[in-house]
Amino acid sequence: MSAVKRQAFAPNWIARGLWLALFVYVVYALGILDVSWDRFVRGLDNGARFLGRMFPPDFGAKKLDLLWEGMVESFQIAVLSTAAGVILSLPLGLLAARNLMPAWVAWSARGIIALCRSFHPVITAILFVKAVGFGALAGVLALILASMGFISKLFAEAIEEMSLKQVEAVRATGAGFFNVLIMGVLPQVNARAIGFCAYQLDSNLRNSTMVGIVGGGGIGAALFTAYQRFDYDFVLTILLAIIAVIMVSEVVSGQLRKAFQ
């Protein structure tokens, strides 16, 4: 038997170093954030009072009207922005796929996508409120940008991961570019693209409740006003309604994905 033990796995010093650095940083960040037990206990007290004022939720007829109006507008914002976002994203994603497009086209498309992704929808919503005024239009425009960033990036990645063998075979029949797209590319990425769109509808529903806070229309406006007037019982009503809608949309988008497997 040989005395030297042979090494089966090479140590990865870079990875170990990075993990250690991360750990050190987390400890340091906790240190300067001034999180103390004392503060936590005081906070609990505050929180209990806050929750107490929320109950029972306010289901008065006037409030329900307000809620209904806001939710309908939020829903419209979400659906419109997803639809427009998808229509704009598919060509953009296609242009960004490096295995189908010349490098300069792909990189310019990727630049546009990166731009769409650089800001949180709230930031773009503020910009659009300044540009086109208060109301749902600003919210829709902000969420279209967010949808484009998300869907076209994932769509481009789906195209880049598809099997080129299948595409090559279709190309070998003498098919033109668009016929190759329809019969060779789309079938491979279709199901995933629908999955992204369903997910984006989901996330736009959530975001549409938020753009209202900065003036982008929808239920967010009502929520923000209720907070400011200390109508915590109405706040709870709105929160419950949002939770219900998100849960329903979760189920619906799940079914949608299943149908297109």
Added chain:
Amino acid sequence: MSAALVIRNLRKEYRAGVPVLKDVSLEIGGEGLTAIIGPSGTGKSTLIRCINRLVDPSSGQILFGGEDIAQLEGRALREARRRIGMVFQEYNLVERLTVMENLLCGRLGYVSVWRVWLRKFPDADIERAFELLDTVGLGEFATRRADALSGGQRQRVGIARAVMQGPELVLADEPTSSLDPKTSVEIMELLAGLAKARSIPVVVNIHNVELAKRFAQRIIGMAQGVVVFDGPPSALREDHLIQIYGGQGWLE
């Protein structure tokens, strides 16, 4: 008999100075099955892929139907490809499409984008596809998705797709390498029958020398990017095989 396909001084370098094909010249006649044998990495696939320009040759001519395919671009190249059917080692069917849709892929060079999008292919094409499915023994499978088929069935669809093009030449890149021995024979029978029934040349890359001898009228042996044997199967002797594949232990 005039040659349907003439290859002159075909050369391909993937990396400069490292040629995979070294000035290959060949004439393929108007009909019959031609088998190209040779070790892996010797340029068989590259040769076949140069013919329909899935690979761009570095230099040389590929004369087919009065045109030099090596020089074609855009529409002219697509029109040349329409006339050349191709069968792949891993079938290369579009997995998420049905068998019928895969067959109709063979007509994509002729059908407009709009009709393809709506799946409104000409009735004649659909009728022909059904006939072809019957001939390859998959009459009941038209609406099945391609990823639900076995390897042998997929390759039958692959061949039917090539035939749908109404090709004047069929190329097959190791069509039997992913199949079991019995299915391999069946696939070779289909290809040989195709060459005969349509009187078109079929060029097959193949690893299995026995299958090549059994089905081909002509065998081309390649080694290190050049043709080292060219003749009927009966002329292929052991020393040729040694020259093509090297060594001799494997022959015993």
